[in-house]
Amino acid sequence: MMPDEYVASIAEIDLDRLWQEGRRLILTDLDNTLVPWNHPEVPDDLLTWLKTAEGIGFRVCIVSNNRGPRVRAFAEAAGLPYLAPARKPKPDAFLEGMRKFSVSSAATVMVGDQLFTDVRGGNRVGLYTILVLPINPREWWGTRVVRRIERFAMRRLIRRGLQVPRRPNG
Numbered sequence: 017m018m019p020d021e022y023v024a025s026i027a028e029i030d031l032d033r034l035w036q037e038g039r040r041l042i043l044t045d046l047d048n049t050l051v052p053w054n055h056p057e058v059p060d061d062l063l064t065w066l067k068t069a070e071g072i073g074f075r076v077c078i079v080s081n082n083r084g085p086r087v088r089a090f091a092e093a094a095g096l097p098y099l100a101p102a103r104k105p106k107p108d109a110f111l112e113g114m115r116k117f118s119v120s121s122a123a124t125v126m127v128g129d130q131l132f133t134d135v136r137g138g139n140r141v142g143l144y145t146i147l148v149l150p151i152n153p154r155e156w157w158g159t160r161v162v163r164r165i166e167r168f169a170m171r172r173l174i175r176r177g178l179q180v181p182r183r184p185n186g
Contacts, residue, residue, distance in 0.1 A: 018173055019135045019147035024181040026050065026065055026127060029146060034125060035072050039144060041119040042069060043110060045128035046080040046087060046098075052152035053159075054086065058094045066094065075117050079109050079126070081133060104128075105137030114141075130159070131166050131173075149181060 023029055026049070034042075047053040050062055069076055078098040080087045087100035097116070102109035114124055121142035128134020129150040138145040174180065 017131055017136050017139065017169060018176065018178060019131075019139075019145045021144075021146045022148075022178055022181055023146060024149050024183050025151070026148060027061070028181070029127065031069055031072050031074065034144075035074070037144075038123055039125050040074065040123040041114065041117050042074050042076045042125045042127060043079045043113045043138070043143070044076060044126075045104075045130070045134050046078050046090060047082055048129045048150040048152060048159075049127060049134070049148055050078070050094075051090070054082075056090065056093075058090065062094070066096070075119070077113050077117070079104065079113055104133040105140060107137065107141045110137055110141045110143065130162065131169055132162055149183060 021029075026044070044050060051057075051059065066076060076096055078087060078091050078096050078100070079102045080098065080100045081102050081104055082100060084100045087098050091098035099109045099113055110126065114121060124143045125146060126134055126138030126143045127146045127148060128138075129148050131147065135145045135147050170178075
């Protein structure tokens with residue numbers, strides 16, 4: 017369940033390096049990865065990051081376990097395609113995303129804030145996985161329960177060498 021990278025936020029992802037390595041598709045979680053949980057607006061810094069990614073040549077697609085209407089509204093505002101509800105870590109949405117863009121698993125990145133859904137699911141289908149720190153501690157109750165279990169898994173990963181990033185202002 018080890019991610020390939022662990023960064024403080026999407027802003028710290030080295031998009032140029034990923035492109036040089038042959039990555040072409042970024043599948044990304046929504047809540048607490050791109051914006052705080054259930055946040056309806058698309059922040060300017062996210063729009064800038066998306067324009068940078070797309071300017072390099074990446075296709076970006078939201079893959080969220082949240083309900084379709086919430087994800088659809090956000091995705092439309094951001095100008096992004098989406099898959100929801102994704103039922104991560106099940107492989108279906110990851111595979112559908114790759115099929116939709118005709119991209120192989122070797123050329124696909126999964127970005128998310130949760131080990132058991134985003135990283136585990138991406139790893140199961142051979143994606144390059146990037147774990148980000150959750151944007152905000154406010155989360156859906158089910159996620160809060162899973163986070164308690166994640167803490168045990170994180171301790172094991174840290175013992176195996178995973179470096180936990182520091183927040184830029186913390």
